[in-house]
Amino acid sequence: MCVGTLPSYRPDVTLITTSSLTKRYGGRVTALDQLTVSVEPGIIGLVGANGAGKSTFIKILLGLLAPTAGTVRVLGMDPVAQGEQVRARVGYMPENDCLPPDLSAVELVTHLARMSGLPRTAARERASEVLRHVGLYEERYRQVGGYSTGMKQRVKLAQALVHDPDLLLLDEPTNGLDPAGRDTMLDLIHRIGTEFQISVVVCSHLLGEVERICDSLIAIDGGRLLRAESIAAMTSTVDLLAVEVSEGVDALAERLTALGLEPTREGATLLVRLRDDGTYDQILTAVAELDLPLHRLDQHRHRVAELFATKKETANV
Amino acid sequence: MSNPSAGVIHDIGYHRYDGPRLGRGYAVRSLYAHSVRTAFGLGRSAKAKIFPWATVGLIGIVAAVLTAIRAQIGEPVATYVEFPQLVTLLLVLFGAMVAPELVSRDLRGGVLQLYFSRPLRTSDYALAKLAALITAMFLPVAGALLLMFAGGAFTVDRIGDVWDEFLDVAQALAYAGVYAVTFGSVSLLVASLAGRRAVAAASVVATFLVTTPVVGVLHAVGGDTAQELADLASPMTLVGGVGDWLFEPGGEHGVGSYGPLYGAVTVGLVAACALLLLARYRKVR
Numbered sequence: 001m002c003v004g005t006l007p008s009y010r011p012d013v014t015l016i017t018t019s020s021l022t023k024r025y026g027g028r029v030t031a032l033d034q035l036t037v038s039v040e041p042g043i044i045g046l047v048g049a050n051g052a053g054k055s056t057f058i059k060i061l062l063g064l065l066a067p068t069a070g071t072v073r074v075l076g077m078d079p080v081a082q083g084e085q086v087r088a089r090v091g092y093m094p095e096n097d098c099l100p101p102d103l104s105a106v107e108l109v110t111h112l113a114r115m116s117g118l119p120r121t122a123a124r125e126r127a128s129e130v131l132r133h134v135g136l137y138e139e140r141y142r143q144v145g146g147y148s149t150g151m152k153q154r155v156k157l158a159q160a161l162v163h164d165p166d167l168l169l170l171d172e173p174t175n176g177l178d179p180a181g182r183d184t185m186l187d188l189i190h191r192i193g194t195e196f197q198i199s200v201v202v203c204s205h206l207l208g209e210v211e212r213i214c215d216s217l218i219a220i221d222g223g224r225l226l227r228a229e230s231i232a233a234m235t236s237t238v239d240l241l242a243v244e245v246s247e248g249v250d251a252l253a254e255r256l257t258a259l260g261l262e263p264t265r266e267g268a269t270l271l272v273r274l275r276d277d278g279t280y281d282q283i284l285t286a287v288a289e290l291d292l293p294l295h296r297l298d299q300h301r302h303r304v305a306e307l308f309a310t311k312k313e314t315a316n317v
Numbered sequence: 318m319s320n321p322s323a324g325v326i327h328d329i330g331y332h333r334y335d336g337p338r339l340g341r342g343y344a345v346r347s348l349y350a351h352s353v354r355t356a357f358g359l360g361r362s363a364k365a366k367i368f369p370w371a372t373v374g375l376i377g378i379v380a381a382v383l384t385a386i387r388a389q390i391g392e393p394v395a396t397y398v399e400f401p402q403l404v405t406l407l408l409v410l411f412g413a414m415v416a417p418e419l420v421s422r423d424l425r426g427g428v429l430q431l432y433f434s435r436p437l438r439t440s441d442y443a444l445a446k447l448a449a450l451i452t453a454m455f456l457p458v459a460g461a462l463l464l465m466f467a468g469g470a471f472t473v474d475r476i477g478d479v480w481d482e483f484l485d486v487a488q489a490l491a492y493a494g495v496y497a498v499t500f501g502s503v504s505l506l507v508a509s510l511a512g513r514r515a516v517a518a519a520s521v522v523a524t525f526l527v528t529t530p531v532v533g534v535l536h537a538v539g540g541d542t543a544q545e546l547a548d549l550a551s552p553m554t555l556v557g558g559v560g561d562w563l564f565e566p567g568g569e570h571g572v573g574s575y576g577p578l579y580g581a582v583t584v585g586l587v588a589a590c591a592l593l594l595l596a597r598y599r600k601v602r
Binding site: 100107111112122 | 331340341343433434436
């Protein structure tokens with residue numbers, strides 16, 4: 001029992017590493033293209049549009065699909081050769097419906113715990129415990145068929161959690177939930193990642209949703225890696241300065257363009273790429289020379305979505 | 318905490334699991350046991366129990382009636398070995414209801430992905446389900462045979478005859494086993510191809526029944542050889558042919574010298590069904 005001190009994520013290895021991971025279906029459809037990432041323990045958002053290759057990636061991590069080329073390691077193991085060992089330590093919550101309607105939640109979760117190798121008594125205890133953690137303790141003897149979508153999603157989460165995995169793979173866990181249910185689910189995932197100290201990969205096509213709870217983000221599009229970074233790194237490396245003046249915005253924009261700073265206009269604000277500390281001086285000099293009242297000059301905090309958007313544009317050019 | 322029952326404030330935080338994690342073999346055995354229970358509706362709603370137990374009851378009633386008649390007239394109306402053949406139709410119906418419970422439910426609900434994201438292999442799943450169905454089909458017939466044996470043992474005159482009775486019932490149990498293996502393999506393969514339970518059940522019954530008219534026609538119009546080979550045409554009668562060869566030589570609808578052929582076809586059918594079942598699940602992931 002360790003009260004007050006938080007245990008650290010187990011095990012102490014890089015969670016997921018891939019190198020030039022490629023998956024083609026039938027030689028024509030490329031689902032993953034040269035994906036190279038290295039992911040540390042924590043809560044990881046895997047974002048991308050539908051069809052970006054998220055589900056293929058998850059299936060490769062589980063060892064259910066073999067990559068066409070490249071290598072992959074999960075918890076230090078090779079899912080191609082050690083699929084069973086990997087799956088014993090990973091919990092998977094599928095995207096679509098997967099619950100038999102005529103079993104009670106506790107029976108289903110107990111049964112699946114035994115499928116993961118937990119002895120009968122332990123399986124029963126853990127099933128009740130995880131159902132309590134996902135907030136289904138009272139309802140656990142009711143048949144799953146009568147559950148609401150939100151409750152079904154929580155049963156799916158419970159079965160992924162019941163064998164105490166080191167890594168949880170959640171495929172679109174907020175699918176079909178109303179805004180309140182979505183918040184509850186996200187809070188729950190955040191608790192699993194922080195209080196329970198279990199690493200989580202959350203797949204979603206909604207960036208705004210996962211950025212709230214994730215430590216790092218992997219963005220893929222068309223099977224290609226757009227970006228993989230920690231949220232902190234993403235927002236701290238933001239390299240834009242916001243300049244606001246109460247008049248003469250056009251004149252300032254012209255002057256900055258002439259200086260080669262390529263300002264972009266966003267309402268009354270000019271956004272300027274920060275190259276080095278000299279950029280500040282250049283802007284201040286320009287404002288002073290034009291004799292304009294300066295309201296604001298500071299670093300512009302991006303929403304992560306914008307980062308992905310600009311990255312994507314440049315990637316497509 | 319020396320006395321946990323004495324008013325403890327329960328820690329409701331998350332506990333990691335550090336207990337034993339048993340291997341694939343344990344998972345397969347658990348799946349088998351769970352599936353046998355599912356076959357009889359145990360641990361499930363009352364509705365799920367109606368059909369399997371009605372069939373078990375009918376088989377039991379047939380056995381009880383036969384035993385009662387034997388006790389009255391002192392002569393068995395049907396030998397032990399004849400019994401499995403008597404309840405063939407009940408077995409087919411039992412398989413048609415139970416096989417879809419075991420596999421179609423999982424196919425339709427997308428449940429398989431919950432299994433295969435665990436250490437279990439697709440072949441483990443298929444074989445555990447097959448073993449469970451075979452067991453479920455064997456148990457009611459075996460139970461009925463033991464009931465008949467218990468009744469029969471009291472009707473024999475000499476204690477030495479009990480041993481003969483036992484040998485007879487052992488043969489009948491083996492025969493019931495052949496029925497369970499053959500009918501189970503066919504039923505499960507057919508059911509595993511249909512996601513809807515009703516469709517799966519109808520398909521299983523159809524598989525057994527559509528071929529029986531062929532057998533009837535061959536018996537009616539064929540020559541001696543055709544009559545002896547007729548029972549090969551349907552899984553319903555195929556096992557009966559094996560029984561005629563192994564357990565009832567010289568019966569009225571004999572299989573002549575084709576007994577080994579019946580045996581080979583039965584083994585081939587079971588092997589083919591098992592292999593197709595494995596192939597059917599290999600691509601599910």
